[in-house]
Amino acid sequence: MINLTINGQSHALDVDPDMPLLWVIRDIVGMTGTKFGCGMAQCGACTIHVDGTPVRACQTAASDAVGRQITTIEGIDGKVAKTVQTVWTEMDVPQCGYCQSGQIMSAVALLSTNKKPSDAEIDEAMHGNLCRCATYHRIRAGIHEAAKRLEA
Structure with missing residues (x-):
């Protein structure tokens, strides 16, 4: 057991x-x-x-x-998680959505430790999260927007 x-x-x-x-x-x-x-x-x-x-x-x-x-994605909670999920929906970040639970989990982990990440820090944190639809620019924009909202 x-x-x-x-x-x-x-x-x-x-x-x-x-x-x-x-x-x-x-x-x-x-x-x-x-x-x-x-x-x-x-x-x-x-x-x-x-x-x-x-x-x-x-x-x-x-x-x-x-x-x-x-x-897991079903259990993330708190201000950072809710902000990331809201931004993801509002900005239409996902296309097919298959990779997005992993993308969201990585984005939440990043924003939980780094409230204002640079593009390079986002790229490093998200490295290894592949998106078959190549929505990387929307993912990065979503992380920046979530960071702005969390800062307010």
């Missing part, structure tokens, strides 16, 4: 300790907002937060998250 805390709720799970956290979240717990993209931690679609830090769930073993706080 592995005990995980996902979005503030405890889960006692009978899973292989080496099972990727992505499959635990999606297939065992039933939270499908975190997406499978490449399975190699290179596209960012599976980005979640573990103790507030963005990680790739496809390459994180369930056992590595025991005793830590796991947050």
Whole structure:
């Protein structure tokens, strides 16, 4: 048995300790907002937060998250998260939307630690979050807008 805390709720799970956290979240717990993209931690679609830090769930073993706080797109909360999600909607940031849960998770992590990121800091924080529709300019603009709103 592995005990995980996902979005503030405890889960006692009978899973292989080496099972990727992505499959635990999606297939065992039933939270499908975190997406499978490449399975190699290179596209960012599976980005979640573990103790507030963005990680790739496809390459994180369930056992590595025991005793830590796991947050998925379904569980992000607070002013930064709500601001990013509002801006994403208002500015039509996503196109197809498949990668956007990972994009939002990375953007929230960035703005939680850096209230006024430069373009270079945004690019660094978002590096590894691929968007097949190439909405990178809208993602960057959305992060800048969210930062402005959070500053006010």
